[in-house]
Amino acid sequence: MIRVDNISKRYGDFLVLDKVSLSIAKGAKVVICGPSGSGKSTLIRCMNYLAPHDTGVVSIDGVEPKNRRSCEAVRREVGMVFQNFNLFPHLTILENCILAPMMARKLTRAQATERAYQYLKRVHISEQADKYPTQLSGGQQQRVAIARALCMEPKVMLFDEPTSALDPEMVGEVLDVMVELAGDGMTMVCVTHEMAFARKVADQIVFMDKGQIVEVAPPEQFFTAATSPRAKTFLSQLQH
């Protein structure tokens, strides 16, 4: 589904990604973790060309976009959920959900609205459709952001630390939605520090450090028998 082949990226002198390769199969649930500054968010942002990589290849479903138009086309197949939700504050919840399907998928308002309600129900928030984002709690906003991405009916969903900006009591409701989504067979790539979620949902943990992928392992193996010293240190710090 997503193939990342030997990509590197610099911010000025700082090498954020150093020859990273990763392959994500259809239906896979991959959790990317690692210390801050390790390049996890940049890697996931390379997967929809939001942060263009300098060298290497990123292809989605076998397509490697060559220009802006094809980038835009590929992004419609890749949903993304951000740490800070990034809902459009001047639009209602419903309008947030129908904007892109109408503009980019050319659905009619009626079709887009029907679809929006379908996904808002799926994240258990359809009763808030006519409110504005600031009238909702953080957890509710993030669930709307998930619904907004799903309204494009993407083939894969990227989550960039979806619960990091939330109050602790709201983390659960967002993770529940993500677990349900995983249960429905969605291909998911998730940057998160929620290790309980990773253990429950992921079929692969990718551990990054200093712009490189240090270890790739199934959760059981990663949490009990990590091989790299850096991953061991990271895991021991999580226990405190």
Added chain:
Amino acid sequence: MAFDSSVFFGALFSTAFLNGALVTVFLALLSHGVGILISIPAALYISGPPSLLRWLVKGVLGVLRGAPTLLQLLFVWNALPQFFPVFREPWFSPFLAAWIALSLNEAAYQTEINRAALGAIDPGQKAAGVALGLTRFQILRKILLPQAVRVALPSTANEFITLLKITSLASVISLSELMSVTSRAVATTFQFTEYYAAALVYYLVMVYVLVFLQSRLERRLVWNTSAAAAAPGMLQKAMAFYRRS
């Protein structure tokens, strides 16, 4: 010398004053309209990465903002015809000269307002639009501009009030706007108070109609209830306006 109310009301309801006020309003509206039309692409353009042409555009905007408006009016009216013979034709009226000068002047100020408004939007908004696969134009039209308008509206309305008063400078290039009508009436009768009071009434009415429209527009653009409660009312805005003037 007592205040002669018949002179005051005579001036207030005279066609000369009414025409002067209409010239003032139309000049302000047309200049701000053109200024805004220029300023939106200008603001988008100068927000881009630095380049030689960008520095040049910024330089021109800097001159337009830095030079006194009176000088710009006189330059367009007196100096342009020296450089370009087309401006020596009879169609080049004081109104047209004032319109050109004030439009350019206003475009420079409005560009700054728009640039700041665009800059005030969280970069995450654009990222969200990009991630949804929208085109750059769709992101601009549906996501960035609606939010920027909300931010820019109070300063834009203030700018328009300032502009409405600045049109009085056009009296120096013999445009018959409200202030030159007033000056002419004073020059023949020396009844300063009555005519100045009549002009004052016109200016205040025009400004307050604007302040009222602004508050209506702002209320329409508010997109949630908490922000509506925090937005300043008409009275606060009028007071703020007087403190500044």
